[in-house]
Amino acid sequence: MYGKPTLSLVFVLLIVLLLISYSILMGTVDFRSYFFPMLQPPATAHPLCATNPPLGVYMYDLPRRFNVGMLNLRNLEQTPVTDRNWPPWPKNSGLKRQHSVEYWMMGSLLYEGDGAEERDAVRVSDPEMADIFFVPFFSSLSFNTHGHVMTDPETEIDHQLQIDLLKFLRQSKYWQQSGGGDHVIPMTHPNAFRFLREQVNASIQIVVDFGRHPRTMSNISKDVVAPYVHIVDSFTDDDSTDPFESRTTLLFFHGRTFRKDEGIVRVKLVKILAAYDDVHYERSVATDENIKVSSQGMRLSKFCLHPAGDTPSSCRLFDAIVSHCVPVIVSDQIELPFEDEIDYAQFSIFFSFEEALKPGYMVNELRNFPKEKWIEMWKQLKKISHHYEFQYPPRKEDAVNMLWRQVKHKLPGVKLAVHRSRRLKVPDWWRRRR
Secondary structure (H helix, E strand, C coil), X not given: CCHHHHHHHHXXXXXXXXXXHHHHHHCCCCCHHHXXXXXXXXXXXXXXXXXXCCEEEEECCCCHHHCHHXXXXXXXXXXXXXXCCCCCCCCCCXXXXXXXXHHHHHHHHHCCCCCCCCCCEEECCCXXXXXXXXXXXXXXXXXXXXXXXXXCCCXXXXXXXXXXXXXXXXXXXXXXXXXXXXXXXXXXXCCCCCCCHHHHCCCEEEECCCCCCCCCCCCCCCCEECCCCCCCCCCCCCCCCCHHHHCCEXXXXXXXXXXXXXXXXXXXXXXHHCCCCCEEEEECCCCHHHHHHHHHHHHCEEEEEEECCCCCCCCHHHHHHHCCCEEEEECCCCCCCCCCCCCHHHCCEEECHHHHCCCCHHHHHHXXXXXXXXXXXXXXXXXXXXXXXXXXXXXXXXXXXXXXHHHHHHHHHHHHHHHHHHXXXXXXXXXXXX
């Protein structure tokens, strides 16, 4: 009575075994995934490839006076800013451009594109679906436009914008839920948001360094270091067959020599570097003509000097990178952008203050620097310089996409802090133990 069912079962089992054997032979089935799942090879990704899925960013709709309205004070248009009416950055803006990160970040979220390009952040229309919130307030441009001379009555306009913005944010339930911890606010000028900065401490601040602020206000654990926007033109046709010999100047510096704080090193370097024929160390101010002189000088130099200014970093470093001039960094407290993904030692040279101010030491080190090693650094500069380009429309792996990736790296810590704060009944006991 069991004969026919048994034969049928055996026949089915044989068919199944034949199909599995054929699949393994053809490579369509990997038996390790069934029996030895821990043996599966890990997924690999290029260290500088966009991470999927992109960061979902909700951008607040702020009136134009908080952002693009400052680009042209004569333009009184009040229509919402979109991809179609996004204004270009003014050509003759001088040094204001170096602090324009806020403009490029906002533009990257407005850009609609065709959906085919890889992006590290996309705008979401539903705040409930957002990973992070972006506050499109041009705090650096506000200082440069309304408060550059801090005693000028116009600085009150900058102050009032900050007051109005905080009032707006405090009415947002999403700001209330996190205390601003999952909000991104660009503040690349050291005096940006200077009146009320302490009241947005919890936010992720986009800064260029931490030179003027206490750690309780701004620090590397919660904030993102951005590059300055370079003000010289990029060296796009740097194709010399012998770049080492064609760059006849050993060391180049063209800029202000009287600076505050760490920048005092610039004055001291004047005496140390004045006697060398192959060193160009000249005091200048950033006029359009002098910017062109700096660009030409960097392209004809092997090394470009980057001493600390009013703060540990300055635009000069990124001008050197896009000019493919090996940066010589003299700053004991500098923080560098994208450093978890980019190794600056591959294309830069570092000197402490003590080393740089030792007569003859720095110049002798540079004169004895091997040509082969310099060419390797020059090639690396050409390879990575696109990571420091701010542009609209944004492009894969450019500066603004790199910045959004850095924001994404902060997300786990942000979520942890937000979730803990929601359930704590008393002020954070862990911090009180320190």
